[in-house]
Amino acid sequence: MVNKNQLRFTFHVLVFLFFISLSLNVFSAPDEGMWTFDNPPTKQLQEKYGFTPTQEWLDHVRLASVRFMDGGSGSFVSPNGLVLTNHHVAMGQLQKISTAEKNYVAEGFYAATLDQEIKSPDLEVNVLVSMEDVTKEVMKAIKTGMSDAEALKARRAAIAEIENKSLKKTGLRSNVVSLYHGGEYWLYRYKKYTDVRLVMAPERQAAYFGGDFDNFTYPRYDLDFAFFRVYENDKPVKSKHYLKWNAKGVEENELVFVSGNPGSTDRLYTYARLEFQRDFQYPMILKYIDKRLEILREYAQKGEEQARRALGQIFGLENGKKALTGELNGLLDEDLMAKRKKDENDFRKLVANNPEWQEKYGNAWDIIAKTIDQNKKVARERFYRRLIGSRMAGNATTIVRYVVEVKKKDANRLPGFHDSELAELKFNLFSPAPIYKDLEEALLVGNLKMSIEELGSNDEFIKIVLKGQSPEKVVKDLISGTKLDDPGFRKSLIDGGEKAVNESDDPLIVLARELDPMMREREKWNRENIESVLTAASEKIAKARFAVYGKTTYPDATFTLRLSYGAVKGYPMNGTKAPFKTTLYGLYDRSLSFNQEGDFVLPQRFWDRKDKLDLSTPVNFVSTNDIIGGNSGSPVINNNAELVGLIFDGNIESLSGRFMFDKEKNRAVSVHSAYIIEAMRKLYDAGKLADEVVGEIVR
């Protein structure tokens, strides 16, 4: 006998199986996904490529992978702590060690011996040594009946406690990571290194050949690499887990992996959040970037040294602008949005069809939509109520808050001030990297004017900052009066504690003190009315997703270690096809085809030594790997875990990947391993370093 309930159950099972098969299809056919190392896509790999990585393989790759805390990835490539990353990941440190006299960005750098290697002022790199699922521990902090705000606080406290305990016990950097938007919490422990020395970087002209034009595009011809060496106790670390260099590189259609730290994606965002991004967030940020670029370019016009100082920021903003524009184009793509809408509707229908799920999770989407609507009203204020563009102003706020926060019980502190976070905070705060007061002044004035324009001069924040004076006058006084460009002064305030900070008459500290109560109030409101509500609702959706689909998918990117797989493969482009690789012939072609002008100028050594080069050497290649910003510098490895390439970009079609993977045209762009060796040996007289990476000598 078949009763009604049973029928309904059967229907559910059928619908469920139908969607599972759909979802497997979606996630196995394309080479999609940024997979955590605890949940690698073994089924897809086996089915599509007939390859299953062993646990040993996975552990080795993970331990050879390096995270650059200033935003990038890398890998050990010799047993002596040598780390490969991108030139554009090294760029920040190259800027910081350069001076008016010695411009390592423009000229490149090579340390032929260990003693010539230059210490980075404030570079921290991490190796992920363990991962532990702490979802239950975090979750048990949330008691029934708690408001969203109370839950957020409780969750934060629990996380801080887990992190602290781990730090004390292991001495390792310990971070609890929220995956699947709260679906899981994992304790990631990192071996952390802060003595990281520059070994080699080519000139930017070779690394970033084609400039902003060619950025995020392909075919491409960039030598975007740099080498650092990791030290401990003033000696190169013995990096047991390092990637063997395969100078033959890749063949067409070959299976390759990328192990790195994708920054963030929004693939699990609800449709309402995508609309907010499309209609509000992106236009706002892009407007701001344009303004900031305008200020920087005006400043850079003033002279060669000013141009040098502004270069890093200009690059970062141009890069961001191009990426965000591509992402916004994804959001403006009606097909993409329709697909996202459909996916969400299908998902919600499956939830709704199960009364228990509907009861527990069903209202989450509407809550998010409503909260996002509220957020619109305050997001612009939140963005513009900051002293944008000045490291010193940021430091002032940090110092003013630090001395108060550290006195509190760990659980009650503001985010960023938990015991487990203080080492990083101080490492950044006390960085000896140079601060250019004239540049900060230019930025602060420009951005302050923009804030006035956006908020109006009657805004509380603006009134506190200006006190009736002109932005120019206020900023001039702040910047000329402050001593916060001196790391020693910053340290003295931290060491002096609340008393020293309260008595300080440093104008930026004074202003930070004045702003702090209002800012705290605003942030609190935001946590209680926006963040906590979104967190709770997102967590519901994450649980619903696990309930409906199981753990068949990967979480959105979180700047933690992920494995992506794919094949080396060209793609349809602009009416024809883009090849899977480019060669040195193409580099010379592109330079000459633009009359060797602007961003297409090649360093003189490329012409002087052209005849020494094998012009058929592969330069860059593309693969179907699923990556995003933060993956820069990631190693590309073959199934023997040998290094065959170096991720440095995604193609223009991959930019909408923040919201949805384009299985036909998404491509990751890498420097070919052969090009790096060819260049080191024949262009940069760095044969000794080349020998180290290909394994012929040990230092």
Place this chain on the structure above:
Amino acid sequence: MVNKNQLRFTFHVLVFLFFISLSLNVFSAPDEGMWTFDNPPTKQLQEKYGFTPTQEWLDHVRLASVRFMDGGSGSFVSPNGLVLTNHHVAMGQLQKISTAEKNYVAEGFYAATLDQEIKSPDLEVNVLVSMEDVTKEVMKAIKTGMSDAEALKARRAAIAEIENKSLKKTGLRSNVVSLYHGGEYWLYRYKKYTDVRLVMAPERQAAYFGGDFDNFTYPRYDLDFAFFRVYENDKPVKSKHYLKWNAKGVEENELVFVSGNPGSTDRLYTYARLEFQRDFQYPMILKYIDKRLEILREYAQKGEEQARRALGQIFGLENGKKALTGELNGLLDEDLMAKRKKDENDFRKLVANNPEWQEKYGNAWDIIAKTIDQNKKVARERFYRRLIGSRMAGNATTIVRYVVEVKKKDANRLPGFHDSELAELKFNLFSPAPIYKDLEEALLVGNLKMSIEELGSNDEFIKIVLKGQSPEKVVKDLISGTKLDDPGFRKSLIDGGEKAVNESDDPLIVLARELDPMMREREKWNRENIESVLTAASEKIAKARFAVYGKTTYPDATFTLRLSYGAVKGYPMNGTKAPFKTTLYGLYDRSLSFNQEGDFVLPQRFWDRKDKLDLSTPVNFVSTNDIIGGNSGSPVINNNAELVGLIFDGNIESLSGRFMFDKEKNRAVSVHSAYIIEAMRKLYDAGKLADEVVGEIVR
């Protein structure tokens, strides 16, 4: 005093001036237009480039320009009748002179001496020696009160008479051309040459490097050139007007002109016609092309010789498919269509605002829309009621009609059979070019099956052809039984007149006789109900256009000589920019980046002789010139009328140019003059020919 009428007039003048200024803007800002030589865009040239061509300059360029009657353009480049065109324009003749033993398409050809030059079997080339406005003469044939059908007949008769008179008087090929869709009629007189000999062609692999993939795209690396020599009385003609070769070629942003014969554009079509194209015509043709390609590829699979025989058609269809797909994408582009709709609405409003214009022209758009609607019902029938794919079947119809038509008064003949057209008809009909019966059989069977599918087996045409038998059987009998592959047999039927044709038992002639009455009936209906109505209404619109805008624009392309101007300039492409030129470095890059496979294989000589080449030699370049199919082989000249390049393609963005010029991204793609010389001297041992074109020797 200002009376009402005067007010209205003033308003009209204002509106008129407003639109004139708009329209000047539209047509002068971008480098748009395929201008007739009687109406060059001197104002735009002077304003934008500060250059005004003299009448002498215009005459010289016109007289150095050559039209290839099998569909292309070219130019004299030496005083001894040497003509430069594209390899792909020469392709048809190369196919026709090739055999299983000697494949000039694959191997290329070079005649080191005059006596080695090979006569083309059926190539006619033309030089436009004069142009005469005969609008009034044509128009006066149309009497008040004539129906559209009568008017069409009268117009045709008048045109035939003008052409005949001119032919008899001057001995020149005389064609009356309808410009602006009937807005003007011009008598074009051509010096016609039919002894045209092949001098040189590279291997197709170099000429068409990148194949169908790279076709209609850029950056590009093609050596798409060929040389013919024009003979008269078995001697090279003395071509006084020839273009001096400038082997330095072009610089970025340089002003260049293209003089050639664009085939057709639909920029002045009404919106209703565009919709018909989009929804009906393009899908139908693309479906047909796919089927025909399928048949040809199956045939080509059978062996090397079959592949050789089918190559020309496959190339033509692939080329057509890519072009039509690009054009259809233009029609599917909502912005483009909205712009066309708006332009039409603006135009109609201006007409409607003037009672006289409205009375004379106002109903034309609705008439066209209604007629197009009727056309939909018969267009498919018209297309599929043909024995498609067989030159012999086409010849049979021509022969059957010829013997009847030539007995009539010239004015009463079918189009194509007027005295002035007979020389061309016979030149084609008696062509000694080989006919491959097995290929014709394969195509005829396949296409006949498609006709059955489209029309149904009860269709009148199908019934006459099949007579209850299978398509395979019918076609086998037709092809094996016919002797029409023999030019002598074709000639004997023409010479034997109506009697010989009526008594012939050649199965294709018999079938053509059976089909003729029905086909004539259908064609008559079509002329009377579709063509004549569209012609009359289009003429009205043309007159309205002149009334509203004056002659500020250029006519749609008509495969007659046009001048286009533009600048050598890259363009935004796929997130970056495409360079204005490419170099030989890029050619080697593209070949290697595809592992030298498939369409990216370079002829061996390119590898053997690579070190002799200057790899920085420019290969191809792009300019903003407005061109379309038929312009292939056109010379690109600088303002000294020196040859700097050779048109061979448009970029993918230019394909929607059939309907609207894309001022930002439309680019014409040319072979650089330097590459042709470099290749002739260093790759093809054709230094003597290179000397002739650069002017160092005279044969």
